Amino acid sequence: SLLMKRKLFLYNFKNLRWAKGRRETYLCYVVKRRDSATSCSLDFGYLRNKMGCHVEVLFLRYISAWKLDPALCYRITWFTSWSPCYDCARHVADFLRSYPNLSLRIFTARLYFCEERKAEPEGLRRLHRAGAHIAIMTFKDFFYCWNTFVENREKTFKAWEGLHENSVHLSRKLRRILLPLYEVDDLRDAFKTLGL
DSSP, X not given: OOXXXXXXXXXXXXXXXXXXXXXXXXXXEEEEEEETTEEXXXXXXXXXXXXTBOHHXXXXXXXXXXXXXXXXXXXXXXXXXXXXXXXXXXXXXXXXXXXXXXXXEEEESSOOOOTTTOOHHHHHHHHHHTTOEEEEOOHHHHHHHHHHHEEOTTOOOOOOTTHHHHHHHHHHHHHHHHSOXXXXXXXXXHHHHTTX
């Protein structure tokens, strides 16, 4: 089935602050071709990690096989259960640099940080510098995914307890990661000036 089971979506995309046991990454995607003011939907679906290969790399392999027309503009939107690890962020950033006619928006349910390396923030900054738009999923994104990628049997999406608070918390954390360091220093100076 092209659609994800409800329990699978709710378990993997729940934006918990500590999501123990959720080792797989799921990626829901929409690919559109942009023709001046209009856009045409080309494909949508979802992927998950397979045989030790991260889902972001699987998607890059999938889209590379399309032989995208360099004269046309494409917009890819991802909704992921985890943000990319450092290596995947690097691969995706390199891919975006190779395809200047392609734009990527990533909406993620949770931020991934590997305990050993702590390199993920730099990976996200690299991806951001390569032109990817990165944001934390909010209620409207979960609602959209529920109605687009989930076998929901006409059931309305219901927010779980803490969805909004966790989205706000993670958005602040992501903003701190993506803000250039000089902007953070400027803010510290501004707070000192205000006596805060």
